[in-house]
Amino acid sequence: MTKTCSAPGKIYVFGEHAVVYGKRAIASAINLRTTATVTESNQTEIKSPLGTTGIDYMVHPYISRCIEHLSIPAVSIRIDSEIPVGSGLGSSAAAVIATLGALNAEFDLGMTRTAIAEAGHQIEREVQGAASPTDTFVSTMGGTVVITPGQSPPASAKLRLIDCDIVVGDTREFSSTKELVGNVRILHERYPDIMNPIFDIIDSLSEIGVPLIERGDYRSVGELMNIDHGLLDAIGVGSAKLSALVYAARDAGAYGAKITGAGGGGCIVALADDAEAVASEINDAGGNAIITKASREGVRVRT
Numbered sequence: 001m002t003k004t005c006s007a008p009g010k011i012y013v014f015g016e017h018a019v020v021y022g023k024r025a026i027a028s029a030i031n032l033r034t035t036a037t038v039t040e041s042n043q044t045e046i047k048s049p050l051g052t053t054g055i056d057y058m059v060h061p062y063i064s065r066c067i068e069h070l071s072i073p074a075v076s077i078r079i080d081s082e083i084p085v086g087s088g089l090g091s092s093a094a095a096v097i098a099t100l101g102a103l104n105a106e107f108d109l110g111m112t113r114t115a116i117a118e119a120g121h122q123i124e125r126e127v128q129g130a131a132s133p134t135d136t137f138v139s140t141m142g143g144t145v146v147i148t149p150g151q152s153p154p155a156s157a158k159l160r161l162i163d164c165d166i167v168v169g170d171t172r173e174f175s176s177t178k179e180l181v182g183n184v185r186i187l188h189e190r191y192p193d194i195m196n197p198i199f200d201i202i203d204s205l206s207e208i209g210v211p212l213i214e215r216g217d218y219r220s221v222g223e224l225m226n227i228d229h230g231l232l233d234a235i236g237v238g239s240a241k242l243s244a245l246v247y248a249a250r251d252a253g254a255y256g257a258k259i260t261g262a263g264g265g266g267c268i269v270a271l272a273d274d275a276e277a278v279a280s281e282i283n284d285a286g287g288n289a290i291i292t293k294a295s296r297e298g299v300r301v302r303t
């Protein structure tokens with residue numbers, strides 16, 4: 001038997017990095033998806049754009065961990081993705097959730113969505129050392145979501161789906177989430193009295209952002225995203241390229257623009273009314289623009 005399952009990537013409206021310190025974050029699933037196709041086989045095989053391997057923690061750490069986590073018989077898994085890898089769009093979480101969803105369907109494991117999200121979060125933590133539940137939760141459940149990570153399981157609530165255009169600008173520079181989270185941790189250890197208030201302000205951006213998103217007031221959401229970008233720059237996860245794309249998007253009339261995800265390289269996100277103008281300005285500034293929309297749909301088994 002063959003089972004195919006897909007799961008979305010995500011953008012952060014507010015709260016990356018602060019969420020690692022228990023602060024609230026708002027994120028949204030987007031219309032870029034990763035697909036996992038699972039087929040019965042007498043030998044375990046993982047195929048992706050990174051190559052073809054068996055269980056291999058160097059090339060395919062996330063998928064290898066999914067297979068071992070579920071203790072299932074040998075399978076062949078193929079991963080196809082529309083999400084740029086290591087760019088802050090949750091490519092690893094989407095691959096993990098799509099794989100768990102496909103294995104759940106193939107082997108009738110009876111996992112609920114909540115169980116898939118929790119297993120996905122555990123797998124991300126095991127592979128990366130630290131990970132907030134945001135990526136795996138949003139990829140499983142879909143929608144625009146506010147996450148409060150300080151509880152177990154993390155509290156979360158679906159918000160009105162963002163319905164303006166979303167433009168992602170990819171710097172095409174790989175960034176390591178683990179390394180950036182580590183750099184922020186060092187700053188936090190050295191200057192807790194500076195870093196804690198910054199994380200508290202980011203928490204307030206998420207709090208104030210909830211009713212604005214519910215009302216569809218993207219102009220105000222954009223203003224707060226611009227503030228968040230400045231704070232992300234302040235905690236050392238910005239770069240000249242990221243800011244060039246952020247300013248290009250704002251100059252083209254975006255409601256707001258900021259880093260999305262770990263930073264360092266990777267992507268920015270802009271909310272926009274005229275997505276074409278914003279995308280063209282991002283491309284002119286040397287980025288790769290992707291016009292997308294928020295997605296209501298989380299993990300989905302193709303029947």
Ligand code: PMV
Nearest residue numbers: 016017088090131132261262
């Ligand atoms: O770059 P991404 O998509 O892996 O997002 C990282 C977001 C952080 O808040 C920096 C880390 C996390 O686990 O939430």
